[in-house]
Amino acid sequence: MQNYQSIKESLINLEKEIQEKISSIIDVEHLKELYQDILGKKGRITEILKQLKDLSPEEKKEIGIIANQLKDQLTVLFKEKQVELEKKEIQESLQKEFFDILRPIKNRVGRIHPLSQIQYEVEDIFINMGFQIMEGPEVELDEYNFGKLNFTDDHPARDMQDTFWTEEGFLLRTHTSSVQVRAMEVLKPPFKIIVPGRVFRYEETDASHENTFYQLEGMMVDKNVSTANLIYIMKTFLSTFFEKDVTVRLRPGYFPFVEPGFELDIQCLICSGKGCQVCKYSGWVELLPCGLIHPNVLKAGGIDPQIWTGFAFGMGLSRLVMMRHSIEDIRHFLSGNIRFLEQF
Numbered sequence: 001m002q003n004y005q006s007i008k009e010s011l012i013n014l015e016k017e018i019q020e021k022i023s024s025i026i027d028v029e030h031l032k033e034l035y036q037d038i039l040g041k042k043g044r045i046t047e048i049l050k051q052l053k054d055l056s057p058e059e060k061k062e063i064g065i066i067a068n069q070l071k072d073q074l075t076v077l078f079k080e081k082q083v084e085l086e087k088k089e090i091q092e093s094l095q096k097e098f099f100d101i102l103r104p105i106k107n108r109v110g111r112i113h114p115l116s117q118i119q120y121e122v123e124d125i126f127i128n129m130g131f132q133i134m135e136g137p138e139v140e141l142d143e144y145n146f147g148k149l150n151f152t153d154d155h156p157a158r159d160m161q162d163t164f165w166t167e168e169g170f171l172l173r174t175h176t177s178s179v180q181v182r183a184m185e186v187l188k189p190p191f192k193i194i195v196p197g198r199v200f201r202y203e204e205t206d207a208s209h210e211n212t213f214y215q216l217e218g219m220m221v222d223k224n225v226s227t228a229n230l231i232y233i234m235k236t237f238l239s240t241f242f243e244k245d246v247t248v249r250l251r252p253g254y255f256p257f258v259e260p261g262f263e264l265d266i267q268c269l270i271c272s273g274k275g276c277q278v279c280k281y282s283g284w285v286e287l288l289p290c291g292l293i294h295p296n297v298l299k300a301g302g303i304d305p306q307i308w309t310g311f312a313f314g315m316g317l318s319r320l321v322m323m324r325h326s327i328e329d330i331r332h333f334l335s336g337n338i339r340f341l342e343q344f
């Protein structure tokens with residue numbers, strides 16, 4: 001009987017003692033230690049229950065019920081205290097280590113894309129020679145991209161350029177020549193214009209071909225314009241741009257909107273003509289198709305070819321930038337690779 005009473009009392013006292021101890025604990029670590037002391041395998045409750053062996057079955061049962069209730073109550077107390085302490089610790093650490101989620105990780109300074117840098121530079125050279133800048137739409141009508149440029153419907157030259165068509169029958173312009181007739185419609189001759197812009201072709205890409213690239217169209221309409229004027233302007237431009245004598249060659253070239261037409265190639269500046277993947281191991285890079293404006297195109301633009309003549313050229317601006325910076329693959333430009341762009 002004595003034993004039974006003393007066990008019962010020690011269980012009841014334990015509850016009070018633990019309640020006090022728990023309320024004075026200030027961190028999770030100590031709370032865990034206390035938990036092990038009381039409810040762990042070798043804890044005080046287990047020790048107390050070891051003394052049950054001399055009691056009668058009824059007493060054992062009664063003490064068992066008291067002990068289980070006590071265990072449940074203490075477990076709840078420990079859990080509540082743990083939640084309270086963890087919350088407090090999180091709040092304290094948030095105050096100590098203030099983390100500003102809006103602060104930029106690193107201040108990166110933006111810069112102008114190499115294509116735009118060169119475009120502005122080329123524009124300045126032509127402006128100094130009296131040219132003005134024009135723009136045209138990237139989504140274009142067939143008639144400006146092909147029809148009015150002397151490509152007849154069944155003209156084989158139409159196959160020369162693989163084209164992105166929209167479902168509505170528009171196209172993504174395949175060259176900046178699409179602006180030639182648009183310009184003639186709004187400008188009165190004489191005039192000299194350049195048209196920098198993005199163009200699109202549905203073709204496979206490689207080191208020197210992209211499906212989206214930049215061209216710079218040039219056009220001069222005046223009286224008595226000849227191939228000599230064209231060559232002079234082109235040479236002046238190239239020597240100013242590269243700040244040295246660049247080796248060029250003129251080959252006959254066919255474009256339905258010029259007559260005669262030429263291909264102006266420059267010796268590859270990446271390999272100095274020795275041969276590399278950009279020049280396809282030929283030593284030459286096709287840079288500048290050009291020619292005298294076909295009379296039919298002048299007519300399509302409302303200009304009398306009996307009075308006015310002109311030249312036009314279409315420079316591959318992307319390739320020009322590659323030559324300037326010795327870039328070995330055109331696909332870097334639109335790759336969005338910061339490590340590439342940071343170099344310019």
Ligand code: FA5
Binds near residue numbers: 316
């Ligand atoms: C034309 O686009 C004609 N409109 C040029 C022209 C204008 C001729 C005025 C006569 C008078 P071509 O398809 O050759 O021509 O392209 C012109 C230049 O664009 C090429 O010399 C080349 O430098 C560049 N180019 C052509 N295709 C690609 C491509 N897929 N990726 C990158 N550059 C290209």
